[in-house]
Amino acid sequence: MPTSSHTVAVVGASLAGATTAVALREEGFAERIVLVGAERHLPYERPPLSKGYLLGSAARESVFVQPETWYAEHDVDLRLGVRAESLDLATRELVLDTGERLPFGQLVLATGASPRRLDVPGADQVDLQYLRTLDDSDRLRAALRPGVRVVIVGAGWIGLEVAAAARTAGADVVVLEQAAVPLGVLGPEVAGVFADLHREHGVDLRVGVGVAAVRPTGPAGGTAGILVLSDGSEVAGDLIVVGVGVIPNVELARGAGLAVDNGVAVDAALRTSRDDVLAVGDVANATHPLLGRRIRVEHWANALNQPRTAARTLLGRTDAYDRLPYFFTDQYDLGMEYSGHAAPGDYDQVVVRGDLAERAFIAFWLSGGRVVAAMNVNVWDVTEPLQRLIRSGRSVDPARLTDADVPLDDLVGTTPG
Known part of the structure; x- marks a missing residue:
């Protein structure tokens, strides 16, 4: 049986985590791989959750990175529904919520990110919806139907993709954005294209307005509520969806004393401040050789492609991740x-x-x-x-x-x- 010094543990059974296991096997790693994920679903891709799957045009099976049989066939120890509680670098052990201490030789952090919560008075009185997981997408998919009034806080990529899916399903949609334009990262020259697109499809897009408070319209904990806006007006919704960004999941790294700076800080080979620990995907703030600085990119392409570089680094064939950031969207x-x-x-x-x-x-x-x-x-x-x-x-x-x-x-x- 392989010793712990030959074991690669991957934390986060996500696209980035599962693809790390795939890349290790394809690059010739023959020792033990343990892939730990807090969710009970097989590792899946996130773009369909706000696109085809949410729209109902993509089958559930299409979101999974690999079929269930792949993990056993490639001798990957897949631990689903198991959360990594802490990381002991002195003993090279991952402490799981089952009480097990999992020894490893090298570790890859693919812990991703979590939705930024709406932090205003009354936010805990309404079941605000966020879109990050497959379960989140299932709940929204079931709720989006004709006659439902959906209020979306945030006109970023997730907010506007949900708006498009909601309108396609026949729901009434209000989108609230604190900035002067949606998708402010694009600048006013291009952002207006998306604003016009959604308004032409019947979205009530309001910009330059924030949320000051939330008030339930039924029993506390229900999905219906009223948003009190910064201009004093109010907007009621049967369903309130919040898309105001994400926060990288750095708790394991920080607790272990790894360098953290807007994510887990890694070099171009995706090594953290410890050479035997790497990070990939949404959590990795990586030195980019072409751009000459660290960037953290919360998009599918990084989760798909960084693991190849990480696998080569783990095998001693140090590579540099220099792909350009890339992402896509489909709206109407x-x-x-x-x-x-x-x-x-x-x-x-x-x-x-x-x-x-x-x-x-x-x-x-x-x-x-x-x-x-x-x-x-x-x-x-x-x-x-x-x-x-x-x-x-x-x-x-x-x-x-x-x-x-x-x-x-x-x-x-x-x-x-």
């Missing part, structure tokens, strides 16, 4: 892909190729003439050249970016700038 008849990283302050100009009004365009975020991020809306098969353009670091004439007659490949050139 709008499909979008985004590559790169352009947080507020990271860019000084946004230019567009195509027609914003027709919702068929590519937007480019520039910093000093270099493209740092790009988003294609209802324009397909362009992700690869857009990512090459970003990675090239070239300065590009904005007039060429906006000219649809200039092929994207011509913007990249043949050598890095």
Whole structure:
């Protein structure tokens, strides 16, 4: 039987956690793998929870990373419904809520993130809905139907995807956003496209307003309630969904004395401040070789791709995770892909190729003439050249970016700038 020094323990039976196990086996690791997850479901992907699965267009089986038989066939000890309580690095043991102390040689933290809670008076008096887990999506899917009035707090990606699903199901929808525009990270030039999209589909989108308090309209603990807004007005809903961001689950790492900074701080090889402990997915704040700083990305692509780098690092074949951040959304008849990283302050100009009004365009975020991020809306098969353009670091004439007659490949050139 393999000794504990050869055991890799993975905490978090998520997409990132399960894919770490897959990558280890594919990279040739033949020793023991233990995958520990607090949920009782098989590891699953999260994007369908606010997209196809919530809409009812994707089957339940489609959300799972691997069929149940895969774990036994690949000798992965899958522990579901088991929570890791603490991490003892001195003895290299993971303390589980079953009382077991699980010894390991190396550890991967794939603990993800948890929804940020609405912290206002009365919030504990109403059963506010959050969307993070498969069970959350099941509850919302059952509740979204014609005649139900849904109030959504937060016009980020989750909030707007839930709004689209609710309207598609025939529910009445109000979306409340504290910022001046939805999806403020995109900037006003592009955010307006999504605001117009939802209003055209009957969403009552209100911006520049926060929530001051919550009041139940029935017995405490029910889903119906009234939101008292910062402007003094009130909004009633049969169902209140909160999507105001997430908080990385760093409790294990912090308790063990690992470096924590907006997530678990890791290097480009995904090692924490201890070489025998790695972190992947939503919880990992990773040094990005191309961007030259740490970033924490809460999207599917990181959870899917970081585990390959982590597996190679665990096997002594140190690699660097340098994929560009990537995410996508589907709302009504709008499909979008985004590559790169352009947080507020990271860019000084946004230019567009195509027609914003027709919702068929590519937007480019520039910093000093270099493209740092790009988003294609209802324009397909362009992700690869857009990512090459970003990675090239070239300065590009904005007039060429906006000219649809200039092929994207011509913007990249043949050598890095």
